[in-house]
Amino acid sequence: MGVKLYHFGLSPFSRAVQMTLTALGVKYSIETIDLMKGEQRTDEYKKINPRGKVPALVDGKLSLGESRAIACYLCNKYASGSKKTLYPSAPELRAKVDMLLYVGEWIADTIVEYLNIAGVLFRGEKPKDEKLADVKSCLQYLEDCLKGQNYIAGDNLTIADFFAVCPLLLLENVDFNDYDPYPKLKKWINTMKSLKYFDEINKEPMKMFKAAFNEKLNLPAAKQTGF
Numbered sequence: 001m002g003v004k005l006y007h008f009g010l011s012p013f014s015r016a017v018q019m020t021l022t023a024l025g026v027k028y029s030i031e032t033i034d035l036m037k038g039e040q041r042t043d044e045y046k047k048i049n050p051r052g053k054v055p056a057l058v059d060g061k062l063s064l065g066e067s068r069a070i071a072c073y074l075c076n077k078y079a080s081g082s083k084k085t086l087y088p089s090a091p092e093l094r095a096k097v098d099m100l101l102y103v104g105e106w107i108a109d110t111i112v113e114y115l116n117i118a119g120v121l122f123r124g125e126k127p128k129d130e131k132l133a134d135v136k137s138c139l140q141y142l143e144d145c146l147k148g149q150n151y152i153a154g155d156n157l158t159i160a161d162f163f164a165v166c167p168l169l170l171l172e173n174v175d176f177n178d179y180d181p182y183p184k185l186k187k188w189i190n191t192m193k194s195l196k197y198f199d200e201i202n203k204e205p206m207k208m209f210k211a212a213f214n215e216k217l218n219l220p221a222a223k224q225t226g227f
C-alpha cells in the first residue's frame with residue numbers, strides 16, 4: 001500500500017512533514033486535501049484524521065494525524081545511517097529536538113495569528129499589526145538558539161529545523177523581510193533554502209500564498225518579498 005501523505009501546500013505543518021519524508025528518502029504518494037474547498041471536513045477524510053486537519057499520513061494499517069507525531073514516527077521507522085541525526089536517539093539530543101518541535105508550534109501559531117491568514121483570505125481583514133512584537137520574540141528566540149551552532153537544535157539538521165522554517169516562509173512572503181536584527185537566523189534560513197529539496201516542496205505553494213494574500217491586501221509590488 002505504501003506511504004500516503006494527505007497534504008495541502010499552504011500548510012506549514014504539511015510542508016514540514018513533506019520535507020521529513022523527502023530528507024529520509026521515503027517513497028510516498030500525495031493526496032491533496034484542498035482546505036480552500038473544505039475537503040478536510042468530509043466524512044471520508046475524517047476517517048483518516050478525525051480532527052479534520054492536514055497533514056495526515058497513512059502507512060499500511062496506520063493512520064496518523066498531528067504533523068510532529070508524523071515526523072517523529074517517520075524518523076523512528078525509516079531513518080537509517082546518516083539520516084538518524086534528523087531525530088537523534090540520544091536522550092539529551094532528542095529532548096532538545098522535541099522541545100524545539102513544541103516551540104515550532106508556538107512560532108507557527110504566532111505567525112498565523114499576526115498574519116491573520118483566514119481573516120485576510122476569507123473575511124476581508126488585515127494582518128494584526130499589534131501582534132508583530134510577538135513574532136519578533138519568536139525570531140529572537142531562534143536567533144538565540146543559533147548561537148554557536150548551525151541548526152536550531154545543535155550542529156546537525158533535524159526535523160525541528162523543518163518545523164521552524166516552514167512557518168517563517170509565510171511571513172517573508174507577505175511583507176516581512178527584515179532579518180537584519182537576526183543575522184544568525186538569516187544565515188540559517190539561507191542554509192535551509194539551499195537544501196536540494198527545499199524549492200520543490202516550498203516554492204510553488206509559497207508563490208500561491210503570496211499571490212492570494214497580497215492580492216487581498218492590494219500590496220504594491222515594491223512591498224512584495226519572498227521567493
Ligand SMILES: N[C@@H](CCC(=O)N[C@@H](CS)C(=O)NCC(=O)O)C(=O)O
Pocket residue numbers: 010011012013014035040052053054055065066067068
Ligand atoms: N497540530 C496540528 C495542526 C494542524 C492544522 O492546524 N492544520 C491546518 C492547516 S495549517 C488545517 O488543517 N486547518 C483546516 C481547518 O482547521 O479546518 C498538526 O500539527 O498537524
